Amino acid sequence: MSAQREMKEKNPWHTPLTIIITVIGVIAIVALVTVAVLQNRPVPQKYKYGIVLDAGSSHTALYIYEWPAEKDNNTGRVEQKHSCKVKGKGISSYAAEPEKAGMSLTECMREAEMQVPSRRHQETPLYLGATAGMRLLNIENREASDKVFEAVEKALQGFPFSYQGARILSGQEEGAFGWVTVNYLDDRLKQGLETTGALDLGGASTQISFVPHEYDISESPSNSVAFRLYGNDYNLYTHSFLCYGKDQVLRMALAHQTRSGPVTMSDPCFHPGYSVTRNYNALYDSPCVSERKPKEAPLNFTHTGVGNFFRCQEVVKTLFNFTSCKYSRCSFNGIFQPPLQGSFGAFSAYYFVMNFLNLTDSSIPLETVKANLANYCGTPWNQIKQQHPEVKEKYLAEYCFSGTYIVTLLTEGYNFTKETFSKIKFIKEIKGSDAGWTLGYMLNLTNMIPAEAPDSPPLPHAGYVSIVTVIALLLFILFILSLRPIWPKCSKKPQIV
Numbered sequence: 001m002s003a004q005r006e007m008k009e010k011n012p013w014h015t016p017l018t019i020i021i022t023v024i025g026v027i028a029i030v031a032l033v034t035v036a037v038l039q040n041r042p043v044p045q046k047y048k049y050g051i052v053l054d055a056g057s058s059h060t061a062l063y064i065y066e067w068p069a070e071k072d073n074n075t076g077r078v079e080q081k082h083s084c085k086v087k088g089k090g091i092s093s094y095a096a097e098p099e100k101a102g103m104s105l106t107e108c109m110r111e112a113e114m115q116v117p118s119r120r121h122q123e124t125p126l127y128l129g130a131t132a133g134m135r136l137l138n139i140e141n142r143e144a145s146d147k148v149f150e151a152v153e154k155a156l157q158g159f160p161f162s163y164q165g166a167r168i169l170s171g172q173e174e175g176a177f178g179w180v181t182v183n184y185l186d187d188r189l190k191q192g193l194e195t196t197g198a199l200d201l202g203g204a205s206t207q208i209s210f211v212p213h214e215y216d217i218s219e220s221p222s223n224s225v226a227f228r229l230y231g232n233d234y235n236l237y238t239h240s241f242l243c244y245g246k247d248q249v250l251r252m253a254l255a256h257q258t259r260s261g262p263v264t265m266s267d268p269c270f271h272p273g274y275s276v277t278r279n280y281n282a283l284y285d286s287p288c289v290s291e292r293k294p295k296e297a298p299l300n301f302t303h304t305g306v307g308n309f310f311r312c313q314e315v316v317k318t319l320f321n322f323t324s325c326k327y328s329r330c331s332f333n334g335i336f337q338p339p340l341q342g343s344f345g346a347f348s349a350y351y352f353v354m355n356f357l358n359l360t361d362s363s364i365p366l367e368t369v370k371a372n373l374a375n376y377c378g379t380p381w382n383q384i385k386q387q388h389p390e391v392k393e394k395y396l397a398e399y400c401f402s403g404t405y406i407v408t409l410l411t412e413g414y415n416f417t418k419e420t421f422s423k424i425k426f427i428k429e430i431k432g433s434d435a436g437w438t439l440g441y442m443l444n445l446t447n448m449i450p451a452e453a454p455d456s457p458p459l460p461h462a463g464y465v466s467i468v469t470v471i472a473l474l475l476f477i478l479f480i481l482s483l484r485p486i487w488p489k490c491s492k493k494p495q496i497v
């Protein structure tokens, strides 16, 4: 009998119900994991672009910015993708032949056409902002300034981008947007951290911008800019000193020293042994100095160097007026300035000059900075040229003056002390993007920094998918456990079928 019987060991889990539940459960888990993986797989990033031309007094630079296309609603990070230095001088120098101002931009604009993918050309905004060079030309000769803009507009409209206009930025805008750039790149705005002040030294103007601690805006409303960014309010103090950029202030120093119309002038701000012939008309051809031109002067004068930092500082100090102040406190020239607050980023010519002089390290005490400058200014011109054959001679000749001016402006002008001087960082760029007003300008015009902090989901996407998967697994296990009453009983004896 038993030989005829087929004996089988029956697995108690092999009931139709448990098999169905298990299959459904496994399918559900596989589906969940697949969704999670698909959702999180890296997708090729698409970018949007914006172009800003910084038409400065000494030169024009083009900046291309990019940000993730799906995040232009305020959450994506805007970064500098490319920059191009326009050959030649700033657009204001083309007052006599305006068409050339437009033509000068062609090379960099062609580069922009290559850098921005062609399918994005039409939607890419293109801005041109002009600063102190055009501010001065506008004061001096409004018609010439308008003609330069006409030529520049015509040239820019010939490119396939979305041209948004060319205009002169006010000094206040230049200062404020420089501050926005620095703090945006440092992620201080989004995180609501204490902000960094911005010090910008251009060729024709210089800006100081910071958020003071206690600050009565009503004292000098023209120096205040209110921002609400990412849900935080900022009362920014900003001032732009026209004519106090590196090139115009040098003109003022030379004008001060040639006010009696001499044939030869000995200058403590230039190296011993330095000697060039300068033309009186060319020197005084700027609204910053034109009124001071000596009545009786020869055509040229010989500009010779003496190389004495302390005497140079005395010359520079004569360019600041400290006598009148109708406010509770002033920097110079009767301009209101509240007490300095926090750390500062100093860029443009602050960086170029201090970098050349090896003085960008914030740990160098102010006294050492002055001692190094005294030593540098006293070095004979021949030796300086031999030591730096690669540097443009115009820049090289002026580092003693510019370094002295920077230290004097910061300490005597803005009232940095030996303690607060160490809070100045001399920077060129932050996280790969140049420090300057252009990024802040574009962020503002494209509404890329929201007034209120964007509502963000409580969890990042990957965290959300993981949690859903874990909860689904737990529910599945609980479901299996809840079916315990109908679980088949295990019997150790083999069943005979």
Ligand SMILES: Nc1ncnc2c1ncn2[C@@H]1O[C@H](COP(=O)(O)OP(=O)(O)OP(=O)(O)O)[C@@H](O)[C@H]1O
Residues within 6 Å of the ligand: 055, 056, 057, 058, 059, 090, 131, 132, 133, 201, 202, 203, 204, 205, 206, 245, 246, 247, 348, 349, 352, 353, 356, 395
């Ligand atoms: N490597 C360098 N060494 C010394 N000076 C430099 C160097 N590069 C540029 N400069 C000078 O630094 C100054 C500031 O340059 P920047 O381009 O910031 O000014 P700008 O935009 O032309 O002026 P502004 O903002 O006043 O219109 C200019 O006088 C420029 O000639």
